[in-house]
Amino acid sequence: MAECEALSTAPLVDRSGEAPWAHAADRPIAVSRFARDALLCARNLPDRPWLINVCSDRYLFGVAFFAALLGGRVNLLPSQRSSEALNALRRRYPDSAIVADDTAAVPAPSSNSADPMPALPEIDTAQLAAIVFTSGSTGAPNPHPKTWGLLSDFRAIHWRRLTRALEEAGTPAGEVAMVSTVPPWHLYGLEWTLLLPSVAPVSMHCERAFFPKDVVDTLGSSSAPTVLVTTPTHLRALLKAPSPARPVSVTICATAPLDPNLAAQAERRLGTRILELYGCSEVGTLASRRPTEGTEWSFFDYFQLAFSEGGLTVRAPRLEASVDLDDRFERLADGRFRFLGRSTDIVKIGGKRESLTNLNAVLLEIPGVQDGVIFQPRRVRETSRRLAALVVAPDLAPLDIRRAMANRFDPAFVPRPIRIVEAVPRNRTGKMPLGKLTSMLDARAAPLDD
């Protein structure tokens, strides 16, 4: 991607106006219409440098996102959208305004004739396009700034990877329709669903695809070959739903390790080929693999990587600083990489990372908690990798602790079950062996449990 380094601007949209950008209510929305809506929205944006984009409609989220770029504003994308979380973000960015569906919605054109494609400016690659937030250990979410240059490079890299996957799936070249269970305000969804239609023959289905029936119906309704963007949790849920009316060309999966058995079952059920991604909020998608063909990861050439005992350091042309990750990899002879594990206490759930040390520190701060430990049990639940907790808190109920944790952390990190115990098992050195914690968790029927 050396050629990108020299460019100081990148087009906002690089597609022909009549191509489909999105599908809403089963009707295509042309690229020209999207461009017109983004330009109109840009004129209506609040006069603030920071825009908290909380549009819930997928199409309008995109309109507001691109409008902010046109207007030289920064999209603030919180992972939590509770009023408490939004108020905290507004206090942190006093010169910010909230942009919701009603701000982004612009009147439909009066005539039915196709909109001419308006001229869209190129955007400075150094412009800060978005700050994606993930839950923070000290209570305040962690900001991950993304420049337009980085996002623009990502859309080119991702489209190349997706093109290869589509070719391998035998999909004829041409338009593909994307259905996503992942919201566009999470980095994974932003990279793979929001940005691709701006440079590639990809159109996005904007109907909510959350419950299995929604996903299956939407996939079946598309006349173009489909790409599903999803997570292991959703894939597992889809196994229990009817098959879509038509096979899915490619399924992209990220946020948590995908069990190879689940991958194989999902490929059969959906008639698809799965492309699994590895990445982090600090950078974005870093690597991909075919989970039914092997466990080795191929990193994108775009990144300069340094591997060590302690983890992985990532550099890239558009990244201001290098990023250190706790994931350890082994380099194989063929240039691919085997994941070895994490070198610290970082847990990854639902695509988000959190430190167990921080979680435990917050647990012990809860009034009424005398001692306790949050940990990832040895045996994990079939559907998710929830944390568990053993807590010494004679006057509290597990629900009190769950609520107190939910106030401070992303719900993904709120432990469950939370077991009230008389004492936490420690060995002579004061350490808490994972095996003992897990067996204590499994030992039911202690009268203090409820």
Add this chain to the structure above:
Amino acid sequence: MKQTPEQSRMAVLIVEALNLEDVDPGAIDPNELMFGDEGLALDSIDALEIAVAIAEEFAVHFSAKEETTREAFATLGNLTDFVMKEVNGRM
């Protein structure tokens, strides 16, 4: 508030589907909010898992496109009413 027999059955389904070992199904207030910081403090993944369990048990399927779905998931009482209405509508 006391649970109806249908609400008790739904409460057991929720507790089992979500592995809420520390929650007594009989203690879930039918009118208490289940999601967010309140009540059971459930999240969207829990909603997905509850939906899958309900589809298996009652063959009732949820759609996020329907306005009624959000309301249905608010409380144990709403969820039970929604599912029972769908089930009875088939008879």
